[in-house]
Amino acid sequence: MDKNMGCLVLKIIFLLGLGVTATAGETDKTSRHPNLVFVFSDQQASDMVGCYGNDQIITPNIDQMAAEGVRFRHCVSSYSCCTPYRGMLMSGQHPLYNGCLANDMQLLPGKGNHLGEVLRDGGYRLGYIGKWHLYGGLRDRPIPRGPFRYGFDHEFFSNNCTVDFGAESAFYWDEHGKRVKFGKWEPDGQTDQALDFLDRHADQEQPFALFVSWHPPHGHVDGYAAPAEYEKLYDLAEIKLRPSCEDTLRSRTEYLGYMAMCTNIDQNFGRLLKKLDEKGIRDNTLVVYTSDHGDLLRSHGIHDWHKSVPEHVATRVPLILRWPDKLSPRVSNMLVGTLDLMPTLLGLLDLQSPETCQGRNYAEALKNEKDESTDSVPLFFWGEKSDWRGVYTHRYTYAFEPPSATRGVNVLYDRQHDPHELNNLFTSPAHRKVRDEMHALTKKWMVKFRDEHIPFDTVKQKIYVDPDAARAQWSPDQAKSGALKGRPVDLLGSVSAPGGTEN
Structure with missing residues (x-):
């Protein structure tokens, strides 16, 4: 055993001593x-x-x-x-x-x-x-x-x-x-x-x-x-x-x-x-x-x-x-x-x-020790500089944002071949079909939640009780109140999303 591994083992033994110990004879407290x-x-x-x-x-x-x-x-x-x-x-x-x-x-x-x-x-x-x-x-x-x-x-x-x-x-x-x-x-x-x-x-x-x-x-x-x-x-x-x-x-x-x-x-x-x-x-x-x-x-x-x-x-x-x-x-x-x-x-x-x-x-x-089959988990973010939607699947990470966003969150990663997500395939012609499939999954989730990808600045103007909170950048902590008028999905029902959010 090398020196570093030996030190690590000793550290773990020490910390386990501080933490979990086995108990003899569990009592029945159901x-x-x-x-x-x-x-x-x-x-x-x-x-x-x-x-x-x-x-x-x-x-x-x-x-x-x-x-x-x-x-x-x-x-x-x-x-x-x-x-x-x-x-x-x-x-x-x-x-x-x-x-x-x-x-x-x-x-x-x-x-x-x-x-x-x-x-x-x-x-x-x-x-x-x-x-x-x-x-x-x-x-x-x-x-x-x-x-x-x-x-x-x-x-x-x-x-x-x-x-x-x-x-x-x-x-x-x-x-x-x-x-x-x-x-x-x-x-x-x-x-x-x-x-x-x-x-x-x-x-x-x-x-x-x-x-x-x-x-x-x-x-x-x-x-x-x-x-x-x-x-x-x-x-x-x-x-x-x-x-x-x-x-x-x-x-x-x-x-x-x-x-x-x-x-x-x-x-x-x-x-x-x-x-x-x-x-x-x-x-x-x-x-x-x-x-x-x-x-x-x-x-x-x-x-x-x-x-x-x-x-x-x-x-x-x-x-x-x-x-x-x-x-x-x-x-x-x-x-x-x-x-x-x-x-x-x-x-x-x-x-x-x-x-x-x-x-x-x-x-x-x-x-029952069975893994249910699920094709994706939705991803989303609302913000002034970044406003993106996406999906996570067993193999891919995908996200897109409207042209008005400035952070550049348009990504497609193939984690099976690129586990550290170092190679963004979003603009790769060879991966256009995959990108379209991931985009369709994303849009399916958006439809489920009635998410029309309305810009966050517009959202804030519609939902806050306190107008100062709507003007605050990033966090309404600056305005002392984050109270809302009601469910955003209801308050935004009459607002139309701008064009340009499609893949």
Whole structure:
């Protein structure tokens, strides 16, 4: 064994010691429904987890759960941006229907049909810990009790959305609207809250659903810096960059911090898994690990943005489900999009999905160990400079934008022959037929959602309650309000899309 491999093994043994331990003699704490622990990081691409083929990143606890559960090769964030992803997760609806067309737009009330509301009404004790980013507008304010917690009425600990994770600054809002500082790195403090929730509810007859939303490895006020003890686990000179990323000191530095944050997240995830073992509820608890979207990390020559592009380093995320009572360990090749998460989760928990859900329920396929045949997952983005639509299939990534857009998001990648998406085939005459096929799939999804590709500037003028929000560039956080008049799909019904969006 060479020196580097030996060091890596020792690091993994150390971190596993902090995380998961086996429990002798599980106690039988079953309930009418299984418990749910849904954990999601922020901006963690699937290639930044060990079990997805990255041999340099240290994520032993996530990797161990992948060996014990169902790992999906193709989980796709249909809208690789924070608020839009969360809106789809919590509503099961496309952004034109739930309101979250961009960051800091307020998720429309669910009227009993949002994920938290269905779980609450189905008898679950709910807990939500971490980043929220669904209240809209000004981020520096607490989320009041009531309809804008969308069913998470029981225990709610969030800082809404902040990008200062350091021990001196990390905090949450209490129920009186006061800041309470953790005094430690934000995910560490949030995990403490999650462990306390499990300690108090694991022994109860009522099933619980705990959501933990960690903000790292998203960049923050200190760039991609991580706690020193985690950065020490990596050697700047030994880091391997993606083939799509230029090898520079800045790139290496960002990778080191990013991977160190991923390792911290993994260690905290291990703490949660260990608690489930200690409480004897491992077998009857569905655990989900995923992320809202990936991070470019300076790939593809894009240095001014981290996400919201169709390349798979921004859209493909980890998705791992473990439920020892019901799901056999395996690797699934199913295409799963963000809209599929809510109906699939509810199906696994034996709860009825509302008719408002627009995704696919894969619960029976998972229980029967069969991969359903799905040809594509929709991709989309609304923005001032970029306004594109596309699809992700088992083989291809495709997206197009109207001529008025300025970012140049017209892409066709054949990932079977070009797994790192280095060769854009959009203008290749030899691939015109494939491009037409992918465009037809994209248009089919657009018709399904009544998406007429109306320019985002026009959209904003129609949907915001506050005119200042419509004038704000990128984020209505500047205008303090992200409230909408109603469903965008209804408000835009009388607006005609301009020409020029065809392939």
